[in-house]
Amino acid sequence: MESPPLDPPVEDVAPTAAILTGYDEQHLVTYLRLLDADAEGADWQEVTRIVLHIDPAHEPERARRAWESHLARARWMTEKGYRHLLHGGAPH
Secondary structure, three states: OOOOOOOOOOOOOOOOOOOOOHHHHHOHHHHHHHHHHHHOOOOHHHHHHHHHOOOOOOOHHHHHHHHHHHHHHHHHHHHHHHHHHHOOOOOO
């Protein structure tokens, strides 16, 4: 697996597949940033603006949906998704 980009563009909704996806591999840094922000108790709107590059003042529903789905996927990565990384990453 290649090194993931540091700040890739995000989709409105993160994947929900039971397997690791190429999108997940590209967004590992994004997921880590979201987990760190959550652990620090950062405001979701600030995190959305800084990490996901979505302005919650202009697109509140989209921002909230993106933040919730990406944080959920980040948590999935810590519970299950990391195992796929250990076994070679996403299927191609």
